[in-house]
Amino acid sequence: MSESHEAHHHIVPIPIYVAIFATLLVLTGVTVWVAYLDFGAMNIVIALAIAAFKASLVVLYFMHVKYASKLTQLASVLGFVWLAILLGMTSSGIFTRDWIGSDPGWAMQPLDAGAVHHDAAEGAEHGEEAEAPAEH
Amino acid sequence: METTSSSLPLADKPKPNYLTASYGIKSWLLTLDHKRIGILYIITLTTFFMMGGVYAALIRLELLTPAGDLLSSEAYNRTFTGHGVLMVFFVLVPLIPATMGNFLLPLMIGARDVAFPRLNLLSWYLLVIGGLTAASALLTGGVDTGWTFYAPLSSRYANGAVLVAIVGAFIAGFSSILTGLNFVITIHKMRAPGLTWFRLPLMVWAIYATSLIQVLATPVVAITLTLLALERLFGVGIFDPALGGDPILFEHMFWFYSHPVVYIMILPAFGVMSEVISCFSKKAIFGYRIIAYSSLAIAALGFIVWGHHMFVSGQSAYLGLVFSLLTMLIAVPTAIKIFGWLATMWGGSVELATPMLYAMGFIGLFTIGGLTGLFLAAMGLDVHVHDTYFIVAHFHYVMVGSAIMGYMSALHFWWPKMFGRMYPKTLAKVAAVLVFVGFNLTFFPQFVVGYLGMPRRYHFYPPEFQIYNVFSTAGAMVLGIAYLLPLLYFPYSLFKGEKVGANPWGAKGLEWETASPPPTENFEFTPVVTEEAYAYAKEGEPVVH
Amino acid sequence: MSTDHHSLVAHQFDDAEQQQEAATLGMWAFLITEILFFGGLILAYTIFRNKYPGAFQAGSHELNVALGGANTAILIFSSFTMAMAVHYAQLGKQKLVFWFMVGTLAFGSAFLGVKVYEYNDKIVHHHVPGPNFEYHGEFANEVNPRNVELFFFLYFAMTGVHAVHMIVGAGVLIWLMFKVRAGAFSQAYYAPVEMFGLYWHFVDIVWIFLYPLLYLIGRHT
Ligand SMILES: [Cu+2]
Numbered sequence: 001m002s003e004s005h006e007a008h009h010h011i012v013p014i015p016i017y018v019a020i021f022a023t024l025l026v027l028t029g030v031t032v033w034v035a036y037l038d039f040g041a042m043n044i045v046i047a048l049a050i051a052a053f054k055a056s057l058v059v060l061y062f063m064h065v066k067y068a069s070k071l072t073q074l075a076s077v078l079g080f081v082w083l084a085i086l087l088g089m090t091s092s093g094i095f096t097r098d099w100i101g102s103d104p105g106w107a108m109q110p111l112d113a114g115a116v117h118h119d120a121a122e123g124a125e126h127g128e129e130a131e132a133p134a135e136h
Numbered sequence: 137m138e139t140t141s142s143s144l145p146l147a148d149k150p151k152p153n154y155l156t157a158s159y160g161i162k163s164w165l166l167t168l169d170h171k172r173i174g175i176l177y178i179i180t181l182t183t184f185f186m187m188g189g190v191y192a193a194l195i196r197l198e199l200l201t202p203a204g205d206l207l208s209s210e211a212y213n214r215t216f217t218g219h220g221v222l223m224v225f226f227v228l229v230p231l232i233p234a235t236m237g238n239f240l241l242p243l244m245i246g247a248r249d250v251a252f253p254r255l256n257l258l259s260w261y262l263l264v265i266g267g268l269t270a271a272s273a274l275l276t277g278g279v280d281t282g283w284t285f286y287a288p289l290s291s292r293y294a295n296g297a298v299l300v301a302i303v304g305a306f307i308a309g310f311s312s313i314l315t316g317l318n319f320v321i322t323i324h325k326m327r328a329p330g331l332t333w334f335r336l337p338l339m340v341w342a343i344y345a346t347s348l349i350q351v352l353a354t355p356v357v358a359i360t361l362t363l364l365a366l367e368r369l370f371g372v373g374i375f376d377p378a379l380g381g382d383p384i385l386f387e388h389m390f391w392f393y394s395h396p397v398v399y400i401m402i403l404p405a406f407g408v409m410s411e412v413i414s415c416f417s418k419k420a421i422f423g424y425r426i427i428a429y430s431s432l433a434i435a436a437l438g439f440i441v442w443g444h445h446m447f448v449s450g451q452s453a454y455l456g457l458v459f460s461l462l463t464m465l466i467a468v469p470t471a472i473k474i475f476g477w478l479a480t481m482w483g484g485s486v487e488l489a490t491p492m493l494y495a496m497g498f499i500g501l502f503t504i505g506g507l508t509g510l511f512l513a514a515m516g517l518d519v520h521v522h523d524t525y526f527i528v529a530h531f532h533y534v535m536v537g538s539a540i541m542g543y544m545s546a547l548h549f550w551w552p553k554m555f556g557r558m559y560p561k562t563l564a565k566v567a568a569v570l571v572f573v574g575f576n577l578t579f580f581p582q583f584v585v586g587y588l589g590m591p592r593r594y595h596f597y598p599p600e601f602q603i604y605n606v607f608s609t610a611g612a613m614v615l616g617i618a619y620l621l622p623l624l625y626f627p628y629s630l631f632k633g634e635k636v637g638a639n640p641w642g643a644k645g646l647e648w649e650t651a652s653p654p655p656t657e658n659f660e661f662t663p664v665v666t667e668e669a670y671a672y673a674k675e676g677e678p679v680v681h
Numbered sequence: 682m683s684t685d686h687h688s689l690v691a692h693q694f695d696d697a698e699q700q701q702e703a704a705t706l707g708m709w710a711f712l713i714t715e716i717l718f719f720g721g722l723i724l725a726y727t728i729f730r731n732k733y734p735g736a737f738q739a740g741s742h743e744l745n746v747a748l749g750g751a752n753t754a755i756l757i758f759s760s761f762t763m764a765m766a767v768h769y770a771q772l773g774k775q776k777l778v779f780w781f782m783v784g785t786l787a788f789g790s791a792f793l794g795v796k797v798y799e800y801n802d803k804i805v806h807h808h809v810p811g812p813n814f815e816y817h818g819e820f821a822n823e824v825n826p827r828n829v830e831l832f833f834f835l836y837f838a839m840t841g842v843h844a845v846h847m848i849v850g851a852g853v854l855i856w857l858m859f860k861v862r863a864g865a866f867s868q869a870y871y872a873p874v875e876m877f878g879l880y881w882h883f884v885d886i887v888w889i890f891l892y893p894l895l896y897l898i899g900r901h902t
Contacts, residue, residue: 011771021761028753028892032746035897043901047893055886062764062882068705071324075709079716082352085439086720089455090388091727093443097384097452242693249693251703317710325703326693355714359721363838372810372834373827374725380827385728389721657692 010067020061027054153653155555168253169656174239175554176260178547181235182623184226184267189616191219196578196612199605204595212595213280214296220283221274225305226267228539229397232404233350234263234315236546237343239554241319243647243654244337246328246663251321255314262311270304273297282593284394287375287386291367299368302361309354309361312400316350319343328646330665334428337645337669338421341428342407345435349396349403352439357393360386387449391442399438401535402502403431405542406473409495412545413477415643416492417484420670423476430469437466447518456515463513470506474499489641490561493568494545498538501575505533508583523593526586529579537575544571544622551626552640556652557633559625567625570618577611644670689870701872708876712883715846719887722839726894729835733828734899739820740832741898743808745799749896752795753888759788760885767878773868779861782854785881789851796844803833810834836895843891846884853877 031050039046060066065076154171164172194215198206207215238256242249250256273279277297281290285305290298323344327336363374364386373379375386414421421427443451443459477499486492508530512518521527548568552558585604590597597605639648650659694700730737766781807815810833816826857877860866866874 012768014765014768017761017764017768021757021764024757024760025754028750028757031893032750032897035746035893035900038901043899047897048890051890051893054889058760058882058886058889062760063879069702072705072709075706075713078352079713082439082713083716083720083723086356086389086392086717087724087727089440089443089458090385090392090724091731093388093452093455094382094384094728095452095731096454097450099452099454247693251693252707253691253693313714317707317714320710321703321707324706325699351710351714352717355717356721359718363721363725366834366838370811370834372830374831374834380733380825380831382728382732385725389724662695 010064012061012064012067016061020057023057024054151651151655153556153651154656155653157656166257168249168257170238170242170250170253170256171554171654171658173256173260174235174237177230177234177238177263180260180264180267181227181231184222187271188219188222188227189619191215191222192612193616195219196609198595199597200609202597202599202602207595209595210280211278213282213593214274214278216593217279217282218274221270221279221301221305222267224283224397224535225308226263226270228401228535229308229312230263230315231401231539231543232408232546233319233343233346233400234259234311236408236543236550237315237319237346237404240550240647241322241340241343242326243553243650243658244340244645245323245326245331246646246659246665247322247326248657248659250318251326252318255318259311259314259318262307262314266304266307266309266311268304269307270301273300273304276300284390285361285364286390287364287367287383288377288381291364292376292378299365302365306358306361309358312350313354313358316347316354319347320351323347328663328665331646334425335665335668336428337407338410338424338427338431339404339407341431342403342410345431346400346403348432349400349435349438353393353396353400356389360389360393363389384446384450387446387451388442391445392439395442395445396435396438398531398534399434401539402542403434405498405539405545406431408542408546408549409473409477409498411643411645412491412495412549413480414670414672415549415641416487416489416495417481418487418642418672419480419484420668420672421476422479422482423472424669427473427476430472433469434466437462437469441466444513444518447515448522460513460515464510467506467510474503474506488565489548490559490564490568491545491549493565494541494548494571497568497572497575498541498545500572501533501537501541505530505537508533521586523591524586525582525590525592528592529582529586532579532582537579541571544568547622547626549641550647551629552636553647553652553654555630555633556635557629558636558640559622559629559633563621563625567618567621570614570621574611574614574616574618578608578615579611581605581607581611644672697869704872704876705879708879712879715883719839719842722835722842723890723894726835726839729828729831730898733824733831735820736824736828737832738899738902739816739818739824740829740836741896741900742820743803743806743816743818744836744896745802746896746900748795748799749892752792753892755788755792755795756885756888759785759792760882762788763878763881767871767875770866770871770874771868773871775861775864775866778866778871778874779858782858782861786851786854786858789847789854793844793847793851796840803837808833810837839891839895843884843887846887850877850881850884853880 027050031047034046034050035043037043059076063076065073068076154169157169164176167173167176194207195212198204198212198215204212238250241247273296279294279296279298279301281294281296281298285298285302290302323336323340366372367374367376367381371379373381375381375383377383410421410427441459441463443455444463447456447460477495508526512521512527512530548559548564581604585601585608586592588601590601590604636652638650638652640652641648646659646663646665647654649663690697690700694703762781762784766778766785769775769777769781803809807813810830814826814830814833816824816829818829854877857873860873
């Protein structure tokens with residue numbers, strides 16, 4: 001019970017709710033509007049930035065996180081941080097996997113076939129074959 | 137409990153405890169008492185463990201000879217999949233948190249129960265339903281994908297009851313999520329007065345870190361299995377490259393969960409070690425804070441190393457480098473713990489009781505399992521031993537040699553607290569030594585034969601590998617006997633075991649201050665904590681016998 | 682197990698404040714699992730949108746921007762009324778709590794109604810993934826229909842999981858409305874209303890992201 005008890009019953013004034021509500025509606029219009037303008041690759045970035053801003057307004061005011069304990073505030077960002085780990089590491093892996101030439105050494109390509117022949121010439125006894133991912 | 141607080145606790149007058157508070161099947165199946173739910177988990181997991189053990193026995197018997205003479209290839213695939221699915225999803229993941237965690241967590245923090253008792257009971261039902269679903273899949277048609285369910289094998293080509301098994305694992309996942317969520321809130325909000333974070337037993341820190349992983353990782357495998365099921369049902373290519381999907385995506389999503397899962401298994405065992413080793417060394421734990429922080433460090437780092445399972449899968453080589461480095465980093469907080477326990481034993485008055493024997497076995501086996509993990513984190517070596525018995529040996533040293541040793545240690549340590557009776561100590565020590573011997577005899581030869589190139593998941597192998605497999609099968613028989621012994625002496629002790637008092641080991645911690653077995657709401661009075669954990673250096677409380 | 686506690690405080694808690702804090706933190710922990718559950722879908726979306734940008738644009742152009750936008754606004758309305766319901770629950774004004782819940786339910790139902798109309802439209806146009814899938818839209822010469830099908834698979838998975846959350850939410854909301862009518866809540870005890878509010882706002886947040894991700898791809902061309 002070391003967490004602070006402050007501000008659990010903080011009552012947000014109605015005008016703030018109305019202001020957030022109006023802002024969310026306006027930003028929805030802005031989202032649609034900018035989608036029809038050509039910013040090139042930035043279109044998706046702008047769309048997500050607006051969405052993230054809208055989401056923060058909902059979290060901070062409608063969900064009272066602005067007035068909540070430090071622990072609740074931490075909990076409200078933790079999920080997004082972990083989502084960023086999942087998205088960041090996976091997509092960086094998938095988007096960079098073709099970077100080594102056009103011929104990754106571990107696919108069933110002539111390079112690999114050569115390596116297998118080389119092994120066979122040595123009379124290798126270990127059964128290291130090209131990996132089919134489905135069998136791991 | 138306030139209504140009884142006026143009467144003084146009398147020494148020998150039998151008062152109702154959580155076992156005698158009510159009787160009948162219904163009083164158990166509808167119980168909200170965390171201690172009874174813990175017992176229900178012990179029974180359930182023991183059942184699943186024995187089912188998984190039957191599969192293990194079939195695998196070892198088949199591998200006794202180089203020819204595939206006992207099982208067909210099809211049946212062998214189904215056997216090792218059944219072993220893996222049952223043992224991972226239905227035994228090891230819930231093993232210590234759901235059994236020991238449930239029983240002990242509220243006791244250790246001086247609470248009457250967990251924060252959400254109904255949710256707690258629901259978790260148990262979900263595990264049972266999930267387990268029965270998966271078991272029905274294994275018994276009707278079986279599953280031949282391996283426990284990893286790799287796509288597109290599992291989504292297009294496997295011809296067993298894959299969907300049913302996936303549903304079972306999915307349901308068990310929600311059991312795990314709810315348990316983790318419940319424990320996180322319980323630790324944050326239910327601690328007794330005076331029990332600050334740095335007075336918590338390290339077991340509680342370990343369960344806290346474990347619960348965070350359960351909450352953060354399990355939802356991802358739930359959606360992964362959902363997508364897999366949808367792909368299998370509707371033939372749309374999320375993972376199947378022939379349909380435009382990406383099989384590596386499946387592996388990323390699967391291992392985002394399934395690497396942290398190893399820490400769901402092992403972190404609570406680390407917690408048990410801290411309790412048992414300090415108790416039987418009669419010394420305060422060495423480096424309390426750094427062991428506590430290292431649990432959190434392992435939980436966090438455990439989320440950014442998953443790609444070490446994918447070095448040969450066609451994962452980006454650049455990301456592979458990052459994963460390789462991060463995987464090696466995780467050895468640091470792990471080693472800190474090992475050194476902390478060794479330093480605790482150093483100069484202590486070490487008593488070789490049964491829990492301590494298991495704990496020392498744990499240190500030995502985990503060191504081997506952990507260090508071979510470092511070998512595998514090096515990409516070059518991993519390419520050589522990938523999908524060989526070296527991997528099988530490595531993860532059994534971690535998941536069985538460590539997680540199950542930790543569980544056995546915990547069970548022997550807290551058994552008298554759970555039931556108020558002691559098991560036959562000599563027999564238990566024999567079993568502990570047999571586990572250690574049998575385990576090493578089973579799995580150490582697998583390191584060798586794996587390094588020499590014997591692939592996993594095939595039941596034929598070149599004759600020159602037979603000698604290692606004979607050792608392995610012999611060891612498995614020793615291990616099987618060693619695991620059967622507690623199945624005999626624990627039930628025996630419930631009726632014939634010597635009765636013990638509140639604190640038979642002279643241990644520290646709130647759970648030892650209430651009666652054995654504890655009353656339904658755990659404590660006669662809400663305890664107030666005024667000292668640090670593991671205050672063994674001070675004059676210990678008189679041992680009650 | 683009789684206790685001296687107020688009957689609204691479960692026996693494992695010391696007081697109402699502890700119970701309230703545990704419930705709030707528990708709800709946030711649940712929402713974390715929800716974020717990561719949707720996260721798997723968003724990950725698949727990220728990967729395939731980068732792999733098949735043309736097909737995703739083609740699929741997105743088959744969706745109705747106006748209907749999606751209207752649904753976004755409708756959900757914002759429902760979030761606002763829910764925020765007001767919690768506000769009046771804090772003040773103990775049960776009548777207003779009830780009527781703002783009615784508003785939330787109405788907007789939520791309107792959202793689902795629009796969704797049903799959209800799904801029906803997709804069924805009519807053979808845009809449901811599976812053996813009957815067809816794509817003859819404006820980009821038909823440039824993209825592989827299989828990849829457009831993948832877009833629609835993700836569309837149905839993401840909006841479908843979202844809609845399931847809406848339906849479950851509506852069910853809980855109706856149950857809460859009965860509880861409000863029965864006088865179950867007071868200024869001292871309204872945790873279920875507050876917890877449901879958190880859930881409902883979360884579902885709104887999911888849609889705030891889904892709308893640009895699904896409906897607004899490459900609209901400027
Ligand atoms: Cu791993």
